[in-house]
Amino acid sequence: MGWIDNALGTQANSVMVGARRAELLATNLANADTPGYRARDIDFRAVMADAEAGINRGLVRTRAGHIDTGMPATSHMIERQVRTGLEDGNTVSKETEQAAFTENSIRYLASLRFLNGSVQGIMKALKGE
Amino acid sequence: MSLFNVFNLAGSAIAAQNIRLDLTASNLANADTVAGTPEAAYRAKAPIFQAVYDEAMGSQGVAVRVVGIAEDQTPPDRQYAPGDPLADENGYIYKPNVNAVEEMSNMMSASRAFQINVEMMTTSKELLLRTLSIGQ
Numbered sequence: 001m002g003w004i005d006n007a008l009g010t011q012a013n014s015v016m017v018g019a020r021r022a023e024l025l026a027t028n029l030a031n032a033d034t035p036g037y038r039a040r041d042i043d044f045r046a047v048m049a050d051a052e053a054g055i056n057r058g059l060v061r062t063r064a065g066h067i068d069t070g071m072p073a074t075s076h077m078i079e080r081q082v083r084t085g086l087e088d089g090n091t092v093s094k095e096t097e098q099a100a101f102t103e104n105s106i107r108y109l110a111s112l113r114f115l116n117g118s119v120q121g122i123m124k125a126l127k128g129e
Numbered sequence: 130m131s132l133f134n135v136f137n138l139a140g141s142a143i144a145a146q147n148i149r150l151d152l153t154a155s156n157l158a159n160a161d162t163v164a165g166t167p168e169a170a171y172r173a174k175a176p177i178f179q180a181v182y183d184e185a186m187g188s189q190g191v192a193v194r195v196v197g198i199a200e201d202q203t204p205p206d207r208q209y210a211p212g213d214p215l216a217d218e219n220g221y222i223y224k225p226n227v228n229a230v231e232e233m234s235n236m237m238s239a240s241r242a243f244q245i246n247v248e249m250m251t252t253s254k255e256l257l258l259r260t261l262s263i264g265q
Contacts, residue, residue, distance in 0.1 A: 037191075
C-alpha cells in the first residue's frame, strides 16, 4: 500500500513517533520514584529524518521467522541531562516529564489533524465528488 | 500501538504508588503504638521500587513494580515509663521509629505521582479516541 503511505506524507510518521514518545515519557513518569532509573527521551528530529529517508534502524531481521517489532532505534534515545541532586541516582523530574507529555500530546493532535485532512482528501478523490 | 502501552505503564505506576500509600498509612497509624521489647516495636515500612525491562515484548516501555518491602533498621525509641502496663522490668517502653514528617512528605509525593499517572491515562485515552475517528 505504498501509494497510500505516499499520499499521507510525513504526518503519518509524525503520528507514529509521537505515540512512541508518549510511551517513553509514560515510562519516565512511571519510574519517577525508582532508584537508579535514568530519564530518557526520543530525539524527534533524528527519528523523523530517518523515517523520511526510509531508514529502519530497528532490530535487524536476519531470519525469515523474525517478526518486525517496529521498535524505534535505541540510538535515537537520549538521556535527559538533569541534575536532581538525589542520592538514589534517579534523574526523573515529574514536572519536566509532565510538561513534555502535554507538549507531545498537542503535537500528536496537530499531526492527527493534518493526517485527517489527507485522509479526507483521499476519500473525496475516491468518491469523485 | 505504543499509546496503548501507556495504560500498562501508568497502571503499573499507580499500583506501585498505591502500595506506597498503604505503607505510609500503616506507618502513621502505628506511629504511637507501644511495645514491651525492642523486637516487638513496630518498624517503619517502605516499598522497594524496581524498573521492569520487557523489551522482548516489542515495547520500549519500562514498567515499575514493587519487589519488596523494607523495614527501617533504626533502633526503636526507648522511653522511661514505669507506669505503663507494657513496660519491661526496668520500666522502659519502646516506641516505633516512624518519622511523621517523613511519612507526610512520602504521602504527598505518592499522591502526586498517582495523580500524574491518572492524568496521563486520561490524555492517552483522548488521543486514542481522536485517532480512531480519523476520516470521519
